[in-house]
Amino acid sequence: MLRELRPFQDAVLAWYRAHRRALPWRGETDPYRILLSEVLLQQTRVEQAIPYYHRFLEAFPTLQALAEAPEEAVLKAWEGAGYYARARNLKRLAEATPHGLPRTYRELLALPGVGPYTAAAVASIAFGEPVAAVDGNVRRVLARLFAVPEPRPAWLRETAQALLAREAAGEWNQALMELGATVCTPRAPRCAACPAARWCRGRATPERYPAPKPRTARSVPAAALVLAGRAGYVLERRDGKSLGGLWGFPLAEGEAALERLQARYGVRAARRVGTVRHAFTHKKLTVAVWYARTAQAGEDPHARPLSKLDRKILALLERLPEPPAL
Ligand code: SF4
Structure with missing residues (x-):
């Protein structure tokens, strides 16, 4: 693991506080809204997700409203965002827990359509639980930081958990994701502007990490x-x-x-x-x-x-x- 863990965490958090993009769900405390943003962002780019986020909340401002809505209205509000299983799962989830989301990673994980990433993101951002969320951006940052070409899921989970700034878990998770989305990008990462550069083992050849997956479509x-x-x-x-x-x-x-x-x-x-x-x-x-x-x-x-x-x-x-x- 990294030597000087605390300075590394401080550098990344300070960078995040100074450079994060202003997004409608930043600073949000309503767990339902946080969940919606995380579900949307899984397969949709940020700029595309923003109008859907507003449109969906206007139609279904609360979990209860979503639970009571006809499925076809839910799909209509999602129309164009793609990966419709996400909308159907959100609706099922709302029906399962219309009066509010549970507060822990374990309980969130048991809800329909909620995987480890979403459960960790909501548990940490909405409820402060110290659990690391690993999405594609975090995977890339960690693979480069430790120069690992084929990071395995178990290694990713353990490494992300070991690096987590536990007292600011939600902010930390968002900081690593933001770093991957805006600085440690898939192509041409901006290492000179990266708060983690001092600790990064893959910095000389970042494009090697993680190794590209063969295309299969x-x-x-x-x-x-x-x-x-x-x-x-x-x-x-x-x-x-x-x-x-x-x-x-x-x-x-x-x-x-x-x-x-x-x-x-x-x-x-x-x-x-x-x-x-x-x-x-x-x-x-x-x-x-x-x-x-x-x-x-x-x-x-x-x-x-x-x-x-x-x-x-x-x-x-x-x-x-x-x-x-x-
Ligand atoms: S130094 Fe470069 S490769 Fe390493 S984490 Fe930062 S942006 Fe990514």
Whole structure:
């Protein structure tokens, strides 16, 4: 571990107090708001997360309001933020504990959708519990500080816990995350401006730590069938872990995707109107968008919570100069 732990902690905390970004949840004491910011920030960049943070709190100012809201309204408020399992889990969590969050790491961890990172962040920031929170930023800072190319989860947990400034745990966790987000960045870290530089073993070659993970996203062809009726489009309710509860255009992946969609809806002729690309965590979809008319009424897609992919398809349709001829 580090020699001179106290001076290291003091240097990082002093830097944080002087340089932290002004964010709407900084200084927040309401545990629900802290939880919401942490959940949003897990997979969304700060600048993107801010409007969702405000929008979500305006719609559901308290855990109880969230518990009582229909799931579809919750997904609508989350629309565009991506990774919708987060919104569904927040709703389930609110239903499980509508009158207030529990105060300890252990109890928080037992709530639906709360993992070690979120439990540690809320327990430390809202309740001052001395438990280290390790997110991607902290992982990178620790890997560089100790020049470890492949930091294992157990090592990360133990190291983060050993470095923790216990009397200011919430502030400390935020300081390390902020350091990773603004100074010890994945590319071109600003070591000359870093309060931890004196202690950093990876400083000569920071890009080596942690070693980059191989990319694994597969490319998958897909087709979307836009069925236009007199009142709007035919929409399907999505299921599955990432998009469950959202709505979208009929979509199929893989070989003969269009043929399968046509058979499902009894459509003979469809016209290709464009292509939409969308990357999920594990796959990249290239979606051929086809258009056809239907005797079904259809519905207004703006009235439903749509996934990001489906909003791209809708934007493509809205850019067409006129309805395609068939
Ligand atoms: S000195 Fe450089 S590599 Fe080390 S923690 Fe600071 S910014 Fe990261």
